[in-house]
Amino acid sequence: MLNLLKRLFKKDQLILLAAGTCVTLTMIAFFLHQPKFLHLLNLKIYDHYLRQYHQPAATDVPVIIDLDEKSLAELGQWPWPRYRVAMLLKFLTAYGAVGVASDIIYGEPDRTSPTIMQRDVKRELGIDMGFQNLPEDLLDYDKLLAFNLKDGPFILGFDFIRTLDEHSGLASREDCYVRPAKVAVLSPPGAPSPQDVLPQAEGMICPIAPLAKAAPESGFITITPDLDSVYRRVPLLYTCNGEIYASLALATLMQASGQKSIILKMSTLGIESIKFNGIVIPTDARGQMLINYRGGSRTFEYISASDVLNRKLEPGRLAGKIAFIGTSSSGLKDIRATPLDPGFPGVEAHATIVDNILSEQLLSVPDWAPGMEFLGMLAGGLVTTFLLMWARASWIILPLIGMGYAMWYGSVLLYEEQRYFLSPMYSYITLALTFTTLTIIKFWREEAAKRFIHGAFAHYLAPSVISQIMDNPEALSLEGQEKDITIQFSDVRSFTSLSEKLTPTQVTNLLHDYLTPMTRIITEHEGTLDKFIGDAVMAFWNAPLDIENHQEKALRAALAQQDKLIELNEEFLTKYGFTIAVGIGIHSGPVRVGNMGSADLFDYTLIGDNVNLASRLEGLTKYYGQKLVVSQNIVDACGDGFVFRILDRVRVKGKEEPVTIYTAYTPEEAEERKEELTTYNQAHEAYVAQDFAKALELFAKVAELGNERVLCDMYIERCEHLIENPPDCHWDCVFTHKTK
Structure with a gap:
């Protein structure tokens, strides 16, 4: 793989x-x-x-009967006497409500009932207190409320306790008379039982027995927030002691519709959905429904409880409505955080659930x-x-x-x-x-x-060129391309015979002492080091990046190398007992430059006929006794910044086309040798004009100065030969070299 x-x-x-x-x-x-x-x-x-995408309430069925600040101000603080609660329930049904659910748990007897007050006064004060002209039905407000509950579509709320430690003084299960839901379970093979996946409780906080027994239905108000204390989902079913109970909203819908049972559909992962009155309610695996909140608080209609008790509503005002009795008063602490409102009355959550189910606009995670x-x-x-x-x-x-x-x-x-x-x-x-x-x-x-390129080219390129590559890497091309390049070859004369006098370590040290400053001069003049060939050096200009006036920079580098060699020879004479001479050849022309070699091993170098010619020019330095030989292309490109002396017009080995070769001087050096160069130029002009006798005389005069002995002796020998063997009319002054 x-x-x-x-x-x-x-x-x-x-x-x-x-x-x-x-x-x-x-x-x-x-x-x-x-x-x-x-x-x-x-x-x-x-x-x-x-x-972002919530929609307004889809139905107007749920309404909130609000124990608001107004009601508390007009009718007194909560809890109210149960006879007042009984009146509230009676008036709500009279106004046409088909379901009335209480988001309040009546977990203790009403201590304002006359019989309770009579008992407490006698126990605590030792006084027998009697009530005259008080109807018997008003002696116990809890009995009065229970009597009203059994005749109407009322649903009482209760709460679950997950663990018994959560609530002190918790009533035992036997004291709770809330009714379990009638649940039909559709379960495929391998599915868990509802009791294994539904939220479980160890106990309940229930309405007192007379009220729980009298109420037609009851539903739990238990809801647990997510990790961030925001209420997003509600369990529709809970299990306790093997029984399944419905939430307040679901129980209210069942009572209002007359539908007494629900269908619980299971899957191998848990609960899949709850079906009620033909409506499929998608839930998570634990039977929890996402609440599709319609907005912030008071999205649904709120009616003050005091307005109901004071009979301020028009007849039939609540026809077909489901009323939830609860509170928006912050003092009664039934405020919860939802995604749309951090201060959302808990009672309105039940109204939202009823709206979601009736409209079948139910959110789910499938x-x-x-x-x-x-x-x-x-x-x-x-x-x-x-x-x-x-x-x-x-x-x-x-x-x-x-x-x-x-x-x-x-x-x-x-x-x-x-x-x-x-x-x-x-x-x-x-x-x-x-x-x-x-x-x-x-x-x-x-x-x-970039670091690799910098390190790889640091020994081959000038720092300024490397900086250009780093700043503009797109300009760097290592692919093969044809380009005008200036090529320099340099070689130590007779290095093989010199190295025989030295040990291998001394040869290595000599090469290091010579090549280090030579290559440094190349890179300082923006050249690229191509390779070392023993004691020979190949370098080029105008690649991999374009270099302005590359011919001139290559020539200046060569002259600087010759000057540096003078200093090095003083050290070599002391250290090794001899000096070295170096020949440099420079030529400019189109070549192929780029990565050359095989797919596995290659080198960034040049190929082309002009590379061979540059190499041949370096080889001619020894023949003409020169430190530097350049081609006509270099002379043409460098202009007046240097003084050039023509050496010859030749055919190098392997080429048919003749080339004119020169050596070069700085203007300062040329001024010092002005007489010699003038006489030499006159001699060469006479040679080209085939006035070999005059050329012979002038070359001999230059030779006497001692600076160009090899070059002048060559021309003296040629002139003597041509005087004895005059050329024919086709003579073109071209000398053909048979060796490299």
């Missing part, structure tokens, strides 16, 4: 693939284990959807949602990885933005059209984390590549 990947991808791509895969696998681990901080972030995304989120996360990680493997980070920003938008739009569309919540969070995090990680790796690799 690894070998296949190596064949398919480059090393950098394999690194990115490995990094992208690691990021994706890490996110898969987070997805499977759901760490707290990511779970909270996912909840906030859900909250955003709910705030069973296939985790699988889709997983696939989205996988796609976000792998697609980003492969895009970054093949393209620059800046080029894929738009495709990634498009993919992110598609994820978000698809999720929003499902939410708005189907009311499915499919979170894009893990897909987004995976996409962003993969992009960031791989971009950092690419940046690090590019920086490493």
Whole structure:
């Protein structure tokens, strides 16, 4: 497998693939284990959807009978006497309510009842207190309330205790007379029992026995917030001591509709849905329903309890309505945080649930949602990885933005059209984390590549050229290309015979002492070192980056090398007992430059006929007794910045076309040798004009100065030969060299 990947991808791509895969696998681990901080972030995304796309109430069935500040001010503080509660229930049914649910637990006897007061006064004060002309029905307010409960569509609330330690003085289960729900269970093979998956409680806080026995229905008001203390979901069913109980909202709907049972559909993962009166309510595996909040507080109609008791409503005002008795008063502490309102009355949550079920506008996280989120996360990680493997980070920003938008739009569309919540969070995090990680790796690799280039070229290029490459790497081309290049070859004369006088270590030291300053001069003049060939050096200018006036810089480098050699020879004479002479050849012309070699081993170098010619010019330095030989191309390119002396017009070995060769001097050196150069030029002009006798005389005069003995002796020998053997009319002054 690894070998296949190596064949398919480059090393950098394999690194990115490995990094992208690691990021994706890490996110898969987070997805499977759901760490707290990511779970909270996912909840906030859900909250955003709910705030952004919530719809107003779909029905006007639920209303809130509010124990508000007005009611408390007019009728006294809570708790009210139970006879007043009985009156409230009677008036609500008289106004036409088909269901009246109390979000208040009547867990203790009414201590304002005359019989209770009579008992307490006698026990505590020893006084027998009697009541004259008081109807018997008003002696016990709890009995009065119980009498009214059994004749109407009333539902009392109770609460569950998860553990007995949560509540002191908890009534025993035998003291609770709340009715379990009638639940039909549809369970496939392998599905767990409802008691295994539903929220479980160890006890209850119940209405007192007379009220619980009299009430036609009861429902729990237990609801647990998420980790951030926000209420987003509610259990519709709870289990305690083997029995299943319905929530206050569900029990109220059952009472109002006359539907006395519900169907609980199970799956192998837990609860799949709850079916009531033909309406399928999707839940999570524990039977919890997402509350589709319609807005902030007072989304539904609020009616002050005092207005009901004072008979201020028009007849039939609550016909067909379901009334929830609760409070919006902050003093009664039934305020809860929701995604849409941090101060949401708890009673309105029950009204919202009724509205959701009746309108069938129910939010859900479908069973296939985790699988889709997983696939989205996988796609976000792998697609980003492969895009970054093949393209620059800046080029894929738009495709990634498009993919992110598609994820978000698809999720929003499902939410708005189907009311499915499919979170894009893990897909987004995976996409962003993969992009960031791989971009950092690419940046690090590019920086490493820059450091490598800097280190690799530091011994070949001038610092200024390296700086240009670092600042503008796009300008660097290592691919083969045809380009006008100036080539320099230099070689130590008779190095083989000189090295015989030295030990191998001394030879190595000599080469190091010579080559180090020579190559430094090349790079200081913006040249590129190509290679060492024993004691020979090959360098070039105008690659890999364009160098302005590269012919002139190459020539100045050669002259500087000759000057440096004078200093080195003083050291060599002391250290090794001899001096060395170096010949340099320079030529400029089009060549092929780039990475040359095999697929596995290559070198950045030059090839072409002009490279060979530059090498031949270096070889001619010994023949003409010169330190430096340059071609006509160098002379033409360098202009008046140097003084050139023509040496000859020759055909080098391997070439048919003749070339004119020169040596070069700085203007200062030329001024010092002005007489010699003038006489030499006159001699050469006479030679070209075939006045060999005059040329012979002038070359002999130059030779007497002692600076150009080898060159002048060569021309003296030629002139003597041509005087004795005059050339024919086709003579072109070209001398053909048979050797390198």
